Amino acid sequence: MSLTMTPLAAFFVLSAIGAAAALLVPAERNPPVLSAFGAASSAALLFAGAAGLLSGSSPSLTYWHFLPLGALRLGLDPLSSLLVLLTGAIGFPVSIFSGTYLLRYREEYDLGYFGLLYHLFLAAIVFVLVARDVFSFLVAWEAMSVLAYLLVTYENDKSDAAHAGFVMLAMSEAGMILAAGALLLLANGAGSIDFTAIRAAAPHLNPGIRWAVFLLSFAGFAVKAGLVPVNSWLPLAHPVAPTNVSALLSAVMVNLGIYGIVLVNLSLMPLHGTAPGALVLAVGSLSALIGILYATIESELKRLLAHSTIENMGIVTAALGAAMIFLAAGEKLPAALALLAAFYHLTNHSLYKALLFTGTGAAQTGSGTRDLDRMGGLIHRMPMTAIFFLAGVMAIAALPPFNGFVSEWLTLQSILRSTLLASKPLRLLFALSGALLALTAGLAMTCFVKVFAMGFLGLPRSDEAAGAVEAPRAMRSAMALLTAACLLLGILPTYAIPLLDHVVKELGGSSATGALVQPFFLVGPSGGQGLSAQFVRDFHAIGAQVGKGLLPGRGLVILLRGAAQNPVVFAISPTYGVIAFPILLGLTFVVFRLATRGRRVARRAVWVGGLGRLVPALTYTASGFANPVRVVFRAVLRPTVTEHVTEEVSEVFRPMVRREQIETHVVDRFLLGPAASGLRRLAGLLRRMHSGSVNLYASYVLLTLLLAFAIWAGSH
Amino acid sequence: MTRWVWEGLKSGIRTTRYPAREEQTPGVSPGRPAARSGEEARRNAAAGVCPTDAIRASANGSVVDHRHCIHCFRCVRSDSSAVDWQAGFEWAGETEPERMARRLGRLFRRSLNIRFVDAGACGACMGEVRQIDNPYYNIHRLGFFLTPTPRNADILLVAGPVTRAMRHALRETYEAMPPPKRVVAMGVCALSGGIFGPSAAAGGGVSDVVPVDVMIPGCPPPPLAILHGLLVAVERKPPQPLTSLAEGSAP
Amino acid sequence: MDETSNTALNGPTAFAELCRETWQESVRVEREGITERLHCARDRLAALCEWLVTACEHVFVTLIVEEEGAEWRLTYVFHPPTGGIFAEVVLRFPVSEKHVPSIASTIPAADGHEREAADLFGLIFDGHPRLGAFILHDGWPAHALPMRRGFDIARPLSRRRTGDPAEPSRGLDAPGAFAMPIGPVFSDLAEAAHFRIETLGEDASRIALRFFYKYRAVEKLAEGQPVSRVQLLAERFSGAAAFAHGLAFCQAIEEIAHVTIPPRASVLRAILAELERMRSHAATITGICNSTALAVATSQAAMIEEDLLRLSAVLSGHRYFFGMLKPGGLALDIPDPACREAATRADAIARRLSRLSRLLRQSSSFLDRLEEVGATSDAAALLLGLVGPVARASAVARDIRILFPYAAYAETPPEVPTEPQGDGYARLRVFFREAEESARLIARLAADIPPGPVFLPEVSPRAGTAVGAVEAPLGAAFHFVRLDAGGRVLRYRITTPSFANWPGFQFAAEEFAFQDFPIILATFGLSNAECDR
Known part of the structure; x- marks a missing residue:
């Protein structure tokens, strides 16, 4: 047993004990027990993942010789190590959070049942990640899907939970069938279910099969990743699920969709041509835009976050697609950059999405509502929650000094590398995707300004919000941990990049660290490290080596050079930004105070046109804030407005109009809606065949026989 | 659009030269009553033809309190007049000239912002105050600007007797203004309540609610009188007395 | 709609006949001057009013609530579409009773009147969906009913602010609204x-x-006051239409006193009224130009307005004609040459207006902002009881100068322009056309001013009631006056065009872009001082 496998084993043991304990301890002791075992097993995962990433080795062990299929194996490679690490990093705070969050279910629901599902769910996720053969992978995947369904429908007496669970399970199973098809095609080609054997045989598969594998796996795993057009389950499942489950779904389980896509298309089977990458890039960019569009117009906080998960998975997928194109085009360094961006963003999304979900849970616990239109002013009643939530909002809106900024910057930078590609259509595609992603970033800003402003600032728009209380300590500490992680990844990217580079090297065959994180403080005036002498001179001339002896690390600067024909250098240092911006702000403040010395600051009530008092009904709501977006994208959103007059004095005199606006998701409208009604029609046709008449059935048999005979005759 | 430019240019400069020169175009001001001396005037004043008691008898003639004169013309159009009718429009006066502390200071003499509040004015004061922004009077040339927010305002210009519903709004507007600030009340309603107040529905003028610095009498004060009042507020014109006394009376 | 009305209704006696035929004993008809009074019981009120409006096509004018000793007296005033007479539905019941059936559901024009009576008298109109929070704001003590007999308006109330501001009724119920x-x-x-x-x-x-931030309780202030004092109130509660309202009051007093003013006074009154209409319309046009940020046009219109103000001051001594009117005629004679000179100047101003109108018509950016903005259909205008230029822009050709001719309008009737579209641009065109028509009227009137005195030396009205009807610049104004035996005002009820037209604005301003709000507001040209009283 290696350094990696021991903590992994510890995790499974702890999970098993946790699951057993959940069934044994009395209900009121359940949340703390779940919290303790969840945190402990997650800590084990942190060890396992970190060891796997740092060691760089890929240990594996055979756990069962299942005779008809051969050896079933478990193991860790850098990619699965990263995801195991992430699972631990999310599982730990979420478990702490659950300890107090679950208390709300004490009266009505069986907490032991929840604890059992919770531990099994985490175990299934990790099992998927460590599975090294098709059989183990698929079994664990199925277990994970079913457990997720059971967790989402935990509040089983609610009809919307049942509906959301049904959609989720149906889509998940459909995806599972497609993904299984892909994996079985690979296994069939290799004659073995073992990943190593598949990896060896895959390059020799014929192009048709490889296309089939790509399409099946992409479509199948896209369901879990929540990519357009198979994203419908996400915004349905999140609002009905308990918030800690939402956090695990959005911050952990969707990652496995990306894991599946990468596993099949980059790890098991080498790339063939740029076309698959182009498809992935296009789907990713579209998902990002559509995701954020629906997030922006949403007022239910958890559904909003679910749409935003679609967006972030879209960004990850777009970066992945870019990497696949670069790899296929033989551009190894840009490919490494793009892969790095994808995994950085994946990591970041997990962290800040978990933070936002725990923040939502805290806000809901404190104020009793998740509807942004009914929140408002929570910063006064729940200041700590507000600060943590603000950190999450800044991170997801890609604002420095938080992590989202770094990974979105890297993603857009890697998309800009398209100048290296020879193909014009591909460059056009990159340009379009870049534009979509830039629009996405802008909308994300709108969306999360709305979330924070409408949720936490202004006046409380309901009695619940007005009477909010600060979240309990366990919730705050969970949020504090996640905030710290978001901040560290935001200000110390030069430490994170080499870690992620292990994964990138494995998949892309090239290291991005060398290109991105250069110790240029140490570079002598003659150049080196791939930097031209001229550039180094210029950099030194503007004082880049000031403090060389004092500043730590590898320079803490991310540096991105353009190619020979585009020799622009993009450099950024969130680390120094964190030092420089406060100093600049402080200086500005000091200068301003000095310039306006002697002026008194008077505080007065907000000016409302002499109305006397500002009431919440007169302040912007979340829906109102987002309405310009709704109006601009009316062509996409196509709202159906129903209006009825509730009190009518005469036909021209309408004192009160009640208006409801329903936006059917564009995917549902164009794809799932027609597909569902098509299936229903087909079922109707089939039913018509079953008239119950014996003669008719006899004629079916006869027809089939004749047809079979004709085929047989034709083939001979 | 060039048509509009041409149209504007063709009109030429119509703006009054006031305060640099006198403005005597007929119709710019209705004029107002002035006290008259003599026993006959004293007797007529005592007879009480004035419905608002703006005209009263003094020791040696009549006295006119411009804060109450509502321009009903009954004094001059009756057979036994107690007053003279006086042209002109420089009517504004200060309430407490000695209160230097409330003055705006030199900084505001060239440019400042005015927030107007309608505290129950009839349309006439509204009509006149709208004229000050128009080519004939053009307050911008004197450095006065109207502002929609009290946060930027230096002068609060108020018309109307301050109705019950506007009392709080007026107070709030005043409080929303940063110091230093001055309050200019225009029109007899704003000075004394006019014929509407004080009553249960309307107050006895602006000074009931916020401290008034400059008063512009008139019902309504014509645009030039408003201009004069604003100039008084920034000390570019000397204030005029708010009551007219017969010659030889002790002030 | 004049054509459609039954000719049998034109004669007042025929109307009385028809009324008796339809309602038998349940309605008692009585005639006084040009008024048919229909007395009915409370349970018949709604049906009778509905019959008047639907079967007889009568126009709702106003609701006058009076407290006479121990009895309420509610007078619902209507007039036929052809004018000439008033039909009043009178309802009496003990003061202790507060409930009255609401007629607003069938006659939306009565909505505001009922709400006002509820606020000021404490009456409860059964079936009205939203009473309260109309005229009295939160500054008023909870149970103050300022129009009740016992309420002393002269005594200032406590200045303490009571409670939270009353919220206006909302009109949109949607998630996130x-x-x-x-x-x-x-x-x-x-x-x-x-x-x-x-x-x-x-x-x-x-x-x-x-609204009613500017409620000065003018009607209450008038109670118990001599006519000469109320005259001041009538002129000054809405200074922008001072002459029109002063005239309506004078006409009511003259009718009660049974006097006919000298012909010279009639003609001069008409000249001044038209001059005021021109000036008011010029002000409205200024407002419309300003709302679309058309600087040169705003300046031009504002200069026209100021020129008219100066002309008014030259003629009458006052820019807004304050002090010009008195019951029995005018306080000041205007010599014929001055009138002719004024007509010439008015004509020159009208030509400037035409020029401005032409230039505006050629400015597409300006028209874009007015056309189809804030549209009111003719059906809506009729139902809501809109009056004046606003109604005429929706093809409702009603004008008090034609329906109830006063001053010199019987001999010199105006042409009443109408436009069919009902949008902001139609209203602007009506304002322009009316202002130009006023200049023509002034010219016609000034050409032949009869000689003689301009006032009757002695007008001493005694007990009686009358309605003075005037086409104020913004539309029909009705001043109802009841005098006691000593010639003091017992009840003064002012029905103003702004009060009638605000619901029209509210109706026109549905589903619009934010930036159109000031434009729709300006094209209605309404006055809060006139509405709030």
Whole structure:
């Protein structure tokens, strides 16, 4: 047993004990027990993942010789190590959070049942990640899907939970069938279910099969990743699920969709041509835009976050697609950059999405509502929650000094590398995707300004919000941990990049660290490290080596050079930004105070046109804030407005109009809606065949026989 | 659009030269009553033809309190007049000239912002105050600007007797203004309540609610009188007395 | 609609006949002057009013509530579409009783009147969906009923603010809907009024109004006062239409006193009334140009307005004709040459107006902002009881100068322009055309001014009632006056065009872009001082 496998084993043991304990301890002791075992097993995962990433080795062990299929194996490679690490990093705070969050279910629901599902769910996720053969992978995947369904429908007496669970399970199973098809095609080609054997045989598969594998796996795993057009389950499942489950779904389980896509298309089977990458890039960019569009117009906080998960998975997928194109085009360094961006963003999304979900849970616990239109002013009643939530909002809106900024910057930078590609259509595609992603970033800003402003600032728009209380300590500490992680990844990217580079090297065959994180403080005036002498001179001339002896690390600067024909250098240092911006702000403040010395600051009530008092009904709501977006994208959103007059004095005199606006998701409208009604029609046709008449059935048999005979005759 | 430019240019400069020169175009001001001396005037004043008691008898003639004169013309159009009718429009006066502390200071003499509040004015004061922004009077040339927010305002210009519903709004507007600030009340309603107040529905003028610095009498004060009042507020014109006394009376 | 009315209704006696035929004993008809009075019981009120409006096509004018000793006296005033007479439905019941059936559901024009009576008298109109929070704001003590006999208006009430501000009734109920508050202190130079633009964010859906910030209780102040004092109130509660309202009051007093004013006074009154109409319309046009930020046009229109103000001052001594009217005639004679000179100047100004109108018509950017903005259909205008230029822009050709000719309008009738579209541009055209028509009227009137005195030396009215009807610049104004035996005012009820037309604004301002709000507001040209009283 290696350094990696021991903590992994510890995790499974702890999970098993946790699951057993959940069934044994009395209900009121359940949340703390779940919290303790969840945190402990997650800590084990942190060890396992970190060891796997740092060691760089890929240990594996055979756990069962299942005779008809051969050896079933478990193991860790850098990619699965990263995801195991992430699972631990999310599982730990979420478990702490659950300890107090679950208390709300004490009266009505069986907490032991929840604890059992919770531990099994985490175990299934990790099992998927460590599975090294098709059989183990698929079994664990199925277990994970079913457990997720059971967790989402935990509040089983609610009809919307049942509906959301049904959609989720149906889509998940459909995806599972497609993904299984892909994996079985690979296994069939290799004659073995073992990943190593598949990896060896895959390059020799014929192009048709490889296309089939790509399409099946992409479509199948896209369901879990929540990519357009198979994203419908996400915004349905999140609002009905308990918030800690939402956090695990959005911050952990969707990652496995990306894991599946990468596993099949980059790890098991080498790339063939740029076309698959182009498809992935296009789907990713579209998902990002559509995701954020629906997030922006949403007022239910958890559904909003679910749409935003679609967006972030879209960004990850777009970066992945870019990497696949670069790899296929033989551009190894840009490919490494793009892969790095994808995994950085994946990591970041997990962290800040978990933070936002725990923040939502805290806000809901404190104020009793998740509807942004009914929140408002929570910063006064729940200041700590507000600060943590603000950190999450800044991170997801890609604002420095938080992590989202770094990974979105890297993603857009890697998309800009398209100048290296020879193909014009591909460059056009990159340009379009870049534009979509830039629009996405802008909308994300709108969306999360709305979330924070409408949720936490202004006046409380309901009695619940007005009477909010600060979240309990366990919730705050969970949020504090996640905030710290978001901040560290935001200000110390030069430490994170080499870690992620292990994964990138494995998949892309090239290291991005060398290109991105250069110790240029140490570079002598003659150049080196791939930097031209001229550039180094210029950099030194503007004082880049000031403090060389004092500043730590590898320079803490991310540096991105353009190619020979585009020799622009993009450099950024969130680390120094964190030092420089406060100093600049402080200086500005000091200068301003000095310039306006002697002026008194008077505080007065907000000016409302002499109305006397500002009431919440007169302040912007979340829906109102987002309405310009709704109006601009009316062509996409196509709202159906129903209006009825509730009190009518005469036909021209309408004192009160009640208006409801329903936006059917564009995917549902164009794809799932027609597909569902098509299936229903087909079922109707089939039913018509079953008239119950014996003669008719006899004629079916006869027809089939004749047809079979004709085929047989034709083939001979 | 060039048509509009041409149209504007063709009109030429119509703006009054006031305060640099006198403005005597007929119709710019209705004029107002002035006290008259003599026993006959004293007797007529005592007879009480004035419905608002703006005209009263003094020791040696009549006295006119411009804060109450509502321009009903009954004094001059009756057979036994107690007053003279006086042209002109420089009517504004200060309430407490000695209160230097409330003055705006030199900084505001060239440019400042005015927030107007309608505290129950009839349309006439509204009509006149709208004229000050128009080519004939053009307050911008004197450095006065109207502002929609009290946060930027230096002068609060108020018309109307301050109705019950506007009392709080007026107070709030005043409080929303940063110091230093001055309050200019225009029109007899704003000075004394006019014929509407004080009553249960309307107050006895602006000074009931916020401290008034400059008063512009008139019902309504014509645009030039408003201009004069604003100039008084920034000390570019000397204030005029708010009551007219017969010659030889002790002030 | 004149054609459609039954000719049998034109003669007052025929109307009385028809009324008796239809209602038998349940309605008692009685005639006084040009008024048919229909007395009915409370349970018949709604049906009778509905019959008047639907079967007889009568126009609702006003509701006059009076407290006579131990009895309420409610008078619902109507007139036939052809004018000439008034039909009053009179309802009496003990003061202890507070409930009256509401007629607003069939006659939306009565909505505001019922709400006003509920606020000021404490009456409860059964079936009315939203009483309260109309005229009296939160500054008033909870149970103050200022129009009741026992209420002493001269005694200032406590200045303490009571409770939270009353919220205007909302008109939009949708998830995430909110309201943008505007006023009472807003814009550069706006009258005190409070608007709430109800919206879901980008476009405005509806507007909720909170008015009567300028309620000065003019009707209550008049009670118990001599006519000469009330004359001051009539002129000054709405200074922008001082002459029209002063005239309506004088006409009511003259009718009670049974006097006919000298012909010279009639003609001069008409000249001054038209001059005031021109000036008021010029002000409205200034406002419309200003609302679309058309600087040169705004300046031109404002200069026209100021020129008319100066002309008014030259003629009457006062820019707004204050002090010009008195019961029995005018306080001041205007010599014929001055009138002719005024007519010449008015004509020159009218030509400048035509020129401005032509230039505006050629400015597509200006028209874009007015056309199809704030449209009111003719059906809506009729139902809501809109009056004046606003109604005429929706093809409702009613004008008090034609329906109830006063001053010199019987001999010199005006041409009444109408436009069919009912949008902002139609209203602008009506304002222009009416102003030009006023100049023509002034010229016709000034050409032949009869000689003689301009006032009757002695007008001493005694007990009686009368309605003075005038076409004020913004539309029909009705001043109802009841005098006691000593010639003091017992009840003074002012029905103003702004009060009648605000619901029209609220109706026209549905589903519009935010930036159209000031434009729709300006094209209605309404006055809060006139509405709030």
